[in-house]
Amino acid sequence: MKREERRQEIVDLLIASRAVDLDDLASRFAVSKMTIHRDLDDLERAGVLRKVRGGATIDPGTQFESDFRFRELQEADVKRSIAAAAAELVEPGMTVMINDGSMAAILGDVLARKRPLTIITNNAAIIERNKGETGATLITVGGVYSAKFNAYLGIVAEEALSRLRADIAFVSAPAVSGSLAYHMDESVVRS
Missing domain, CATH: 1.10.10.10 (Winged helix-like DNA-binding domain superfamily/Winged helix DNA-binding domain)
Incomplete structure (x- = not known):
């Protein structure tokens, strides 16, 4: 090895x-x-x-x-509850944008019940789970793959996102205070 x-x-x-x-x-x-x-x-x-x-x-x-693999294991019940509440805001036929993140990955699974949908994402977990699914149009933004965030980031992702529109967007962040969201990595914030 x-x-x-x-x-x-x-x-x-x-x-x-x-x-x-x-x-x-x-x-x-x-x-x-x-x-x-x-x-x-x-x-x-x-x-x-x-x-x-x-x-x-x-x-x-x-x-x-x-690291995504660590975050994915944390507070799974809470994340499922948040994802279920977020999914209530989605109607079949909508275009939904979902960023990277372990909670967002769970949301990608929950949205299967809301199809047909168009999903725009840089989240590799959502891409993997939804590729080839009937009733899901999957738009991936591309970019440089980050194993740490299990997402595609960088200038290619930024350019693609600047040209896309959605009915609703779900953006997860490690910390929120009032109306401000915080993240420890600038490349994630930009994508």
């Missing part, structure tokens, strides 16, 4: 269990503990995890928490 594949699997294990053990990782990947130490050091420098004695854990407040 290549170094990057091993590191990605370590991240996947952290997403699933929130902590990993050094000895278990060395055994799992059939590499030395020093190799795992180097992997964990590099992932910690990247802000993905926090090393602890004998392993690593998720460090709240790091960029790890903004």
